[in-house]
Amino acid sequence: MMSIKNNSKPYQDSQLTQIEFGGAQDVFYSWSNDQRPMIVKGEGIYLWDEQGNKYLDASSGPVTCNIGHSNPNVLRAMQQQAQELTFSFASSSRNLPNIDLAKKLTELAGEGFERALFVSGGSEAVDMAIKFCRQYRYATGEKKRNKLISCLPSYHGMTLGALAVSGDPVFAEVFGEMISMAHKIPAMMSYHRPDNQSEEEYSLQCAKYLEEKIIEVGEDSVLAFIIEPVGGSSSGAIAPPELYFNEIRRICDNYGVFLIYDEVMSGTGRTGEFLTSHLWPDARPDITVLAKGLGAGYAHLGAMLAPAALVDELSELTGFNYAHTYNASPLSCAVGSAVLNEITQNGLLENTRNMGLYLRDKLGELQNKFTIIGDVRGRGLLLAIELVASHSPRKYLPLDIEAIERFKKLAQLEGLLIYGRRSNGGIYGEPLLIAPPLNVTIEELDLIIEGLAKTIGIFEAELRTNGII
Ligand SMILES: Cc1ncc(COP(=O)(O)O)c(C=O)c1O
Numbered sequence: 192m193m194s195i196k197n198n199s200k201p202y203q204d205s206q207l208t209q210i211e212f213g214g215a216q217d218v219f220y221s222w223s224n225d226q227r228p229m230i231v232k233g234e235g236i237y238l239w240d241e242q243g244n245k246y247l248d249a250s251s252g253p254v255t256c257n258i259g260h261s262n263p264n265v266l267r268a269m270q271q272q273a274q275e276l277t278f279s280f281a282s283s284s285r286n287l288p289n290i291d292l293a294k295k296l297t298e299l300a301g302e303g304f305e306r307a308l309f310v311s312g313g314s315e316a317v318d319m320a321i322k323f324c325r326q327y328r329y330a331t332g333e334k335k336r337n338k339l340i341s342c343l344p345s346y347h348g349m350t351l352g353a354l355a356v357s358g359d360p361v362f363a364e365v366f367g368e369m370i371s372m373a374h375k376i377p378a379m380m381s382y383h384r385p386d387n388q389s390e391e392e393y394s395l396q397c398a399k400y401l402e403e404k405i406i407e408v409g410e411d412s413v414l415a416f417i418i419e420p421v422g423g424s425s426s427g428a429i430a431p432p433e434l435y436f437n438e439i440r441r442i443c444d445n446y447g448v449f450l451i452y453d454e455v456m457s458g459t460g461r462t463g464e465f466l467t468s469h470l471w472p473d474a475r476p477d478i479t480v481l482a483k484g485l486g487a488g489y490a491h492l493g494a495m496l497a498p499a500a501l502v503d504e505l506s507e508l509t510g511f512n513y514a515h516t517y518n519a520s521p522l523s524c525a526v527g528s529a530v531l532n533e534i535t536q537n538g539l540l541e542n543t544r545n546m547g548l549y550l551r552d553k554l555g556e557l558q559n560k561f562t563i564i565g566d567v568r569g570r571g572l573l574l575a576i577e578l579v580a581s582h583s584p585r586k587y588l589p590l591d592i593e594a595i596e597r598f599k600k601l602a603q604l605e606g607l608l609i610y611g612r613r614s615n616g617g618i619y620g621e622p623l624l625i626a627p628p629l630n631v632t633i634e635e636l637d638l639i640i641e642g643l644a645k646t647i648g649i650f651e652a653e654l655r656t657n658g659i660i
Pocket residue numbers: 253312313314315317346347348349419423424453454455456482483
């Protein structure tokens with residue numbers, strides 16, 4: 192009998208009686224002959240598989256393991272909390288780690304974010320943010336406001352609510368008729384800026400799409416606009432400038448539309464500020480959503496940050512009484528506090544800014560050296576490289592060669608784990624996220640660059656041999 196561990200199809204229909212039970216999560220994914228490594232150990236920036244192969248975790252998993260693996264302080268906090276209390280139900284009791292984390296997190300987030308609601312991950316947090324905005328408008332008599340606007344491309348998660356705001360017609364094709372999909376506006380994709388427009392003109396035009404959409408949908412029926420301040424896997428770290436965010440803030444204020452920043456990937460220090468919105472004093476959102484780096488791979492943790500004024504007003508009206516079983520879990524919250532301590536006590540925001548500049552420079556050198564790196568972009572340590580057939584003149588790679596998947600495979604053979612996935616069927620490009628942990632060192636960055644240079648060289652040679660470039 193074939194083994195489930197192998198990604199090839201484990202049985203033929205005639206062999207149903209021989210099916211093995213269980214299997215890794217990837218038994219649910221599309222069949223492929225690629226063998227995923229069986230990871231058995233992690234320490235710092237490294238992971239090991241069961242054959243003893245060592246990998247450098249160059250994207251912190253899916254931009255999650257922001258302080259590396261097996262951090263002793265976080266493990267200690269986890270163990271101590273586990274010995275005291277692992278669960279208490281937030282709807283019927285309180286727990287101290289919840290209160291401790293809420294204080295730490297909201298103090299770091301600052302004015303306008305005095306309240307934090309904790310859930311299990313990013314999609315749940317996005318769902319909560321949408322529900323919170325809706326409940327507030329419902330409770331304050333603006334019941335007509337229920338329409339959402341988001342960007343194309345974008346990614347906000349996998350629950351049906353988060354899928355509704357995610358900008359990817361591939362998901363919409365399957366689920367679109369089951370749920371009320373958000374109205375989409377084009378994202379500001381710097382790499383696709385028309386040649387005849389300055390960055391300023393392009394920023395204003397992209398912001399104008401929001402105003403036009405609000406008017407088209409109906410000024411008094413739009414509830415919220417949700418956007419990633421730095422794009423994630425769907426757009427490859429697009430990083431629109433302050434002007435763009437100032438404009439969308441102004442437009443949202445004009446039309447009474449809530450502005451939600453999805454900082455699931457870009458938050459908790461990833462861009463060198465605790466929240467990316469700290470960069471833009473005039474473009475603070477109403478609600479911020481966090482996850483990934485908050486639990487940093489040690490706990491299933493997401494958060495919705497909101498102003499005390501809104502939360503307290505809503506509490507007096509209807510309340511916001513929507514609970515998931517694991518909301519504000521004491522174990523996850525204790526881990527979250529330990530992760531935040533690592534960020535603040537070890538100067539990781541400053542390290543992110545410095546290492547981000549260094550990494551960006553080095554990626555720029557790769558772009559100059561090779562034909563197939565079309566763009567380097569992002570903020571802090573949320574960076575991306577865009578794979579192309581040629582950067583000048585710009586030519587895209589054929590979609591059928593699945594460039595992202597091939598590149599990741601080649602990188603893995605060089606000992607680098609890199610995150611990237613095709614979104615929107617690949618029509619917006621082929622980006623890969625280069626996003627090491629926030630405590631990465633120069634020496635580790637040099638290893639990443641060395642591995643990337645080798646991988647790019649091998650891929651480029653392969654594309655030449657096959658007549659693709
Ligand atoms: C910007 C953004 N929002 C939401 C999510 C969903 O988070 P989760 O996978 O924890 O549900 C992700 C996940 O990649 C993300 O990148």
